[in-house]
Amino acid sequence: MNNKIKKTFSDRCFNLINTLIMLAIAFIMIYPVYYVIIASISNAEKLVSFKGILFRPLAPTLLAYEQAFKNPMLLRSYANTIFVVVVGTMVSMIFTILGAYVLSRNNARLVKPAMIMVTITMFFSGGMIPFYFAVRDLGLDGSLWALIFPSAINTFNLIIMKTAFMAVPSSLEESANIDGAGHFTILLRIILPVSKSVLAVIALYYAVARWNAWFGAMLFLEERESYPLQLILREILIQNDMSNVSEGVASAELGFISVTIKYAIIVIATVPILCVYPFVQKYFTKGVLIGSVKG
Template structure:
C-alpha cells in the first residue's frame, strides 16, 4: 500500500472518530443537563445562564417533592401495567402474525403482506380510530392504549423476516414428529429468533413507556393517567405547586424548576435501565431485516 494512501486512511479514521465523539456529546449533553439541573440548588439554577457542565450545589429536594406527588406514583402504576400487559400482547400477536406470513404455503400470502404494508402509508385517521375505540367500550380504560395497537406493521415485517431465516428442515422434522403449528412457533421458531424478540421487546416497551398522545385522547380519569401524561401536565401546565407546598411564592417558583428536571429523570431512567440487558441482541436483531427480504 502506498504511503500516501496509508496516511489518508489514518486521517480519515481520525476524522471519523472526531465526528463520532462530537455526535456523542451532542446526544448526551441534553440528558446530562437535565441530570445536573435536577440535583442542583434551585436558587443557583435560576440565577445561572448558559450551558451547565456540573451540578450547581447539591440538593435532592426536587426528587423528594416528585415522589410526594400521588400523580407520579399513580402514573408509574398505570404505565407499568400498560408496558407489561401491552408488550406481552404485542409479542404474542406479532409473533403469531409473523409466523403465518412467513410460511410459504399460505394461500394469498403476498396479498396479505401487501394489505398489511399498505397500512404503514395510509390509515383512516384519528377520528375513525376514536369512534372504533368508543364503540367497543374501551374509552377511559387502560385497554384503549393496548388493544388497538396490539401489532405494529414495521415490527411485524421485521419479525416475519427473522422467522423466514429459520431453516425449513427444522419445521419439516417437527411435523414428522407430530408437532402442530403452535408447538413449532413457541418451541422452535421463537427460541431460535431470540435476538429479534429482544429487539421487539425494546421497541414495544419504549413505545408503551413514552406513549401519551392516545392516552390523552382516550383517557379522562386522572386515576388512569400514565406516567408520561402526568409528566406532560407538569411540564406544560406548570403544575408543580402541589409538590412544593409549604414554600414561599418565590421559593415555589425556584423549586418548581428543579422539580421539572427531576420529573423528567424519574420518567426516563427506568427505560434506560432496560437497554443494557437487550443491547447484545440489538444489532443482530435489527440487521435481520437487511439480510433477507
C-alpha cells in the first residue's frame, strides 16, 4: 500500500516560496559575519576602494591581526573577560539555581510575596546613580567583582529556571523525602540531573551577556589593566583609538590599515563566544520549551 502523500501545485509553490524566504533570511544573518571575517584578512587599500558585495578576500593578508595583537592590552583584556565570564557565570548559576529552587517550593513560606518582589525588579529599578553608590559602598568599585556580583541574577533567567524546576514530577521528590533526603540532596541528585537542558541554556545566556557587557566596566573600572575585551573593542571602534595597534605603520597607510584592524578586532572578540553555541545547541530548543511552560 502506497502511503506517500501527493503534493498539490499549491503545496509545491508554498514550499518553494518558504524555502526562498528562509534562504534570504539566512543570507541576511550570515553575510555580515562572513563579510567581517573576509574583510579582516583583505588588503586594506584594496578593501577601501572596493565597491559591491564582497565574497572573497582581496589580496589575503594577516597584517591586520598582526597589528591587532601588538596592542599590549588585548591579551590582558582577554584574560579579564575570561575571568568575568567563567567566574561570573558560575556565581550566577549558583545563585539562580538556589533562588529558583526556593521559589518552586509550593509549601515554602512567603513564596508568593517573594515572587512578586522578584517580578517587580523586571519593570522597576532604583536607577543608575543609586546602583553606582550601592556598588561603591560595598567596596566593589574598581574591581572586576563589580562586574560579577551586582548582576549575579537575571530575573528572566530565574523565572525560566523556576518554571523548569516546577515541571519536575513531584513523585520523585516524594520518594526522596520518604528515603530521608534533604533539600540539598533533592536539588543535587534529582532536580538538577533532569534539568540539564535548562541549565545549559541559562548558562549560555549568562555567558553571552557577560562576554558582551561593557557598560558596567566603563562605569566601575578606572585602571586600564582591568578593562575587559569589550571595552578595548569600544575604544577602537567608537573612539577610533588606534594608538596601540598601529605601531610600525606609516601615517599614509594608517587610514587604510585602521579599517581592517577594526574588522580583525571584531573577529577576535566574537569568534570565541560563537564557538560555544555548537556544544549547547542540542539543549537549546528543549531547554527553552521546558522553561517556558506556565507553572
